[in-house]
Amino acid sequence: MLYLEILGNLPEMARDEVRAMLELAGGEIVGQDYLFLKIDADEKSFHYLNRLGLAHEYGELIVEADSIEELLEKAGEVEWPIKGTFKVDTETMANCRFNVLDLPRKLGAVIHAQGFKVNLSKPDTLVRVYCGERLYAGIRLKFFDPKDFEKRKAHHRPFFRPISLHPRVSRALVNLTKAKREILDPFMGAGGILMEAGLIGLKVYGVDIKPEMVEGAEMNLRHYGIKDYELKLGDATKLEELFPNKRFEAIATDPPYGTSATLAGRKRDELYRKALESMYNVLKPGGRLAIAFPADFDGRTEAERIGFKLLARYYQRVHKSLERYFYVFERP
Structure with a gap:
């Protein structure tokens, strides 16, 4: 499962651009939470997703939850596909329902307990947490540099x-x-x-x-x-x-x-x-x-x-x- 964050200036156009690329790649959008899209697709879709214009980033979706406690519990039960060092970064969307101020530290501690090392300045892997109606955590795979x-x-x-x-x-x-x-x-x-x-x-x-x-x-x-x-x-x-x-x-x-x-x-x-x-x-x-x-x-x-x-x-x-x-x- 993948996640993708679209830009907010033309959100409907951005979403349909993603849908068009997924139609070529054999994937589909299965959920949306403000600017966060949940995508049923695999790495075969990367070729087309990399073409996007109105996107901020995409990555592998690892955990989703309805509370901070559930997110941390699930995060401790999965194997994180982290290469090298990591850092946790939070994206608080306009519809965020949770207090995520201390979440990067808490999630970082859970992942660190699995043996991974933290590097806050130049991490090899960026763990991204999105806060909207629900909470989502994943590994960034592609950033569309402005x-x-x-x-x-x-x-x-x-x-x-x-x-x-x-x-x-x-x-x-x-x-x-x-x-x-x-x-x-x-x-x-x-x-x-x-x-x-x-x-x-x-x-x-x-x-x-x-x-x-x-x-x-x-x-x-x-x-x-x-x-x-x-x-x-x-x-x-x-x-x-x-x-x-x-x-x-x-x-x-x-x-x-x-x-x-x-x-x-x-x-x-x-x-x-x-x-x-x-x-x-x-x-x-x-x-x-x-x-x-x-x-x-x-x-x-x-x-x-x-x-x-x-x-x-x-x-x-x-x-x-x-x-x-x-x-x-x-x-x-």
């Missing part, structure tokens, strides 16, 4: 454009498509979504109507070591012409929201409608589209009119002048 994502934010890239999704959100959009081999971004801009897809081993295809964006996206992809890509100068409403004999496994994109300059002089809503039609035509049956639209555009109605099936929708308030929804659609 620095790994922060260094790929827009202002750190060789080709810089300020309007870009956070790399964690870009990664989640890719994962929500359940792509295993390839992905297309028909509004690639500076290539943020393609970067995240390429870093998890997908072949990436990108389209933009501006030559400087195509050149800039390639510069960014190369900078982050991504080699398996195909970028084209072209129109997102004419994908069938750009890829005449190609049908894609998955599409993830963040279309421009704003001015006529960024929309190449076209009306925004009309651009969205025509692009959705073109994306539908180049997507394989069963393929998924993950896309962002501003809240004042009815993405569901327009996509379903074309033939897409809505799988999920997530709201995000970016700032007072921008509210958006992330959608996940499937082509039947």
Whole structure:
């Protein structure tokens, strides 16, 4: 049994990202306690879980209990898979019902009694205790370091454009498509979504109507070591012409929201409608589209009119002048 802690800024989207990866890996979410997910999966799922964007960490779940006394009792009865030295660290979630102030010391003493050595500064193994409606203790296996994502934010890239999704959100959009081999971004801009897809081993295809964006996206992809890509100068409403004999496994994109300059002089809503039609035509049956639209555009109605099936929708308030929804659609 595994545990996984998701991030709290887009919790429903984060949970569904985990679910999508587990569907590929052959596991499932069997419980949730605030941001803590209990997962029925084994090490075969690590390949896909390691792709996650909206996750904090995951690990092996060892003990769960309804009281501190029960947790300590169970902890003394199990064999802890600890390598080297250890440290106990507590995560007190917003719904924590217990006083866990002294729990690290008490649990540490129980584990120490089994012959393991404590190292509070540089432990080889981190024992994590989560406090929510219940108590959970496990061994951290993977930490998703925020620095790994922060260094790929827009202002750190060789080709810089300020309007870009956070790399964690870009990664989640890719994962929500359940792509295993390839992905297309028909509004690639500076290539943020393609970067995240390429870093998890997908072949990436990108389209933009501006030559400087195509050149800039390639510069960014190369900078982050991504080699398996195909970028084209072209129109997102004419994908069938750009890829005449190609049908894609998955599409993830963040279309421009704003001015006529960024929309190449076209009306925004009309651009969205025509692009959705073109994306539908180049997507394989069963393929998924993950896309962002501003809240004042009815993405569901327009996509379903074309033939897409809505799988999920997530709201995000970016700032007072921008509210958006992330959608996940499937082509039947």
